[in-house]
Amino acid sequence: MTTPLLRIDNLHVSFRVGKEMIHPVRGISLQLERGETLALVGESGCGKTTLARTILGLQAPSSGSIEYEGNDIAGLDRFRLKRYRPHIQCVFQDPFSSLNPRKRVEQLIREPLDIHQIGEASSRLKRAHEMMERVGLPTDWGRRFPHEFSGGQRQRIGIARALVMQPDLLICDEPVSALDVSIQAQIVNLLWELKRDMGLSYLFISHDLMLVETFADRVAMMYKGEIVETGPAREVWSNPQHAFTRRMIDAIPVPDVTRPTPPAFRIDAD
Amino acid sequence: MTTPILAVENLQISVRKKPGLLILRGVSFTVHAGETLAIVGESGCGKSMTSLAIMGLLPDAVERTAGSVRFKGRELPITDNRAMRKVRAVEIGMVFQEPMAALDPLYPVGKQVLEVIEEHEQLPREMAWKRVIDLLTKVDLPNPEALAWSYPHKLSGGQLQRVVIAMALACNPDVLIADEPTTALDVTVQAQIMRLLKRLQRDTGVAIVLITHNLGLVAHTADRVMVMYAGNKAEEAPTRDLFLSPRHPYSRGLLDATPNPERAAAGGGVLREIPGTVPSIADPMPGCRFAPRCPNASDLCRARVPEPTFEGAHGYACFHPVARETLT
Incomplete structure (x- = not known):
């Protein structure tokens, strides 16, 4: 058996908020195979973003391991973590706050290359332009600033910035939940094409089970800091096993008038 | 056909200092008692601007340049803030997207519901407070007597939205405008809030204008749908037809x-x-x-x-x- 790209074993994360200790991640074990899209689905406050931050090394775990290609990267200091950073990149939820408003788009996209000193300085701009083209942004917009772009275009900038490092694993934390439906579809399709063409693996964090069901290979349902169910996306949707998954699916309004109104919406029972 | 409870006719909204920059380009629709009309569209289509115009809450940067809003056949003075205070909550109530932003963090939630009642009705304090407790009970908040004295930060997003709904319905309006009422909420809480709105509608006959981008919500809660695009009405139809x-x-x-x-x-x-x-x-x-x-x-x-073009109730x-x- 080959080593999975990412293996998380019995991971715990806790930190202090004011006087209270909170435990957003309580013993999570997960595996992500190379080339796979794993969706992590849960409601707000379930710990999914904390898990993502821990994998990225932005939050120290209190126990457990995170193995990237067999090497434990949990809790590494920033110098040792730097080696792994190019391999694991992230696309954030908010395309407005995640881009420095004072930098031009081509600077933003080449910035990771500058930080990691990849390639000749002269070739980095060219790489940035190639990435812009790849994500569907005209290269002659490179001199513009983020505020000149729409939400969907900014998310393309965020994706270009993450992919310019040629990572193996892209962690997408609610990448489309701030976007309109028609733009959401554009970005999901773009991510899907990029994955196909560049051989990426995705950890896709979302609160929208119906959305991830359309393109994820596997789904992990997260509830109160634990993974309560995992399985192929279609199976989790059509045959949920855990009570939390069933409750969530019962509350999702499917945009189809020929389907019965979900139980959670019916008032005839009151 | 009966007089609609709310009729928006050819409503046009422009940027104040730049005549010709139109945000709403002549939008018309009607709402009848007891029905739910969903207004659907993406950001910038004008759906929120429509609801703000009906409530007389247009931002200063824009103005109505044509059209009217009629409530039970009577034209509403939507540009007169003072006159509109008698319309808001009493005739048309509103629920906003962010319940946290709609409530004052410095007052207990019960007091904020009370304020709405006292603004519009001359009632002895005790009777008004009893109304507050009744309202909080009606929106299914647990232990309403104690909860009325809680500050907003102590409540969950779903509970806050229930308080906002209680405020909107405090003076028994005939129309409730709900602008993305569940967008900030988890999907299970969303279902609870929508079910609450539908139940209150069944019990009181209030007409609901549901502004949303979520087509799933529309499919299961609206009677009719209006689709907006870039300041125009693109289509209007009974939900099933659409x-x-x-x-x-x-x-x-x-x-x-x-x-x-x-x-x-x-x-x-x-x-x-x-x-x-x-x-x-x-x-x-x-x-x-x-x-x-x-x-x-x-x-x-x-x-x-x-x-x-109209084919019966279906227009595009x-x-x-x-x-x-x-x-x-």
Whole structure:
């Protein structure tokens, strides 16, 4: 058996908020195979973003391991973590706050290359332009600033910035939940094409089970800091096993008038 | 046909200092007692601006340049803030997207509901407070006597939205405008809030104008739907007709772009997207504003604005509509 790209074993994360200790991640074990899209689905406050931050090394775990290609990267200091950073990149939820408003788009996209000193300085701009083209942004917009772009275009900038490092694993934390439906579809399709063409693996964090069901290979349902169910996306949707998954699916309004109104919406029972 | 409870006629809203920059380009619709009309569209389509205009809450930067809003046949003074205070909450209530922003963090939630009642009705304090407790009970908040003294930060998002609904319904309005009432909430809480609204509607007959971008919500809670695009009404239809046989290419595109598990099982895994982006309001397009993104667009569409065509209750503004499906 080959080593999975990412293996998380019995991971715990806790930190202090004011006087209270909170435990957003309580013993999570997960595996992500190379080339796979794993969706992590849960409601707000379930710990999914904390898990993502821990994998990225932005939050120290209190126990457990995170193995990237067999090497434990949990809790590494920033110098040792730097080696792994190019391999694991992230696309954030908010395309407005995640881009420095004072930098031009081509600077933003080449910035990771500058930080990691990849390639000749002269070739980095060219790489940035190639990435812009790849994500569907005209290269002659490179001199513009983020505020000149729409939400969907900014998310393309965020994706270009993450992919310019040629990572193996892209962690997408609610990448489309701030976007309109028609733009959401554009970005999901773009991510899907990029994955196909560049051989990426995705950890896709979302609160929208119906959305991830359309393109994820596997789904992990997260509830109160634990993974309560995992399985192929279609199976989790059509045959949920855990009570939390069933409750969530019962509350999702499917945009189809020929389907019965979900139980959670019916008032005839009151 | 009976007089609609709310009638918006040819409402046009422009940027105040730049005449010709139109945010709403002449929108008309009606709402009848006891029904739920959903207004659907993407950001910038004008759906929130429509609701703010009805409430007389337009931001200073914009103004109404044409059209009217009628409540039970009487024209509302939507540009007169003082006069509108008698309309808000009493005739038309409103629920906003962010319950945390709609409440004052410095006062207990019960006091904020009380304030609405005392603003509009002369009641002894005790009776008014009893109304507050009744309202909090009606919106299914647990232990209302104690909860009335809680500050907003102590409540969950769903509980806060219930308080806001209690405030909106405090003076028994005939119309409730709910602007993305569940967008900030988890899907299980969303279902609870929508069920609460539908139950209150059944019990009081209040008409609901549901402003949303969530087509799933629309499918299961609205009687009629109005689709807006870039300041225009693109289509209007009974919910079932719109979902089974949309006529405007934008409505079709919106439905196709929405994740749908049945369709995903049938084909490929990717979503059908609408290419391009919404035009800027400053873009001086002479024709249909959807034309640059539309698969059916012709020279006619780029030259002239389509007038609405009606087939019974189903209306659409398009020169080249999507073929009609036979409804069963």
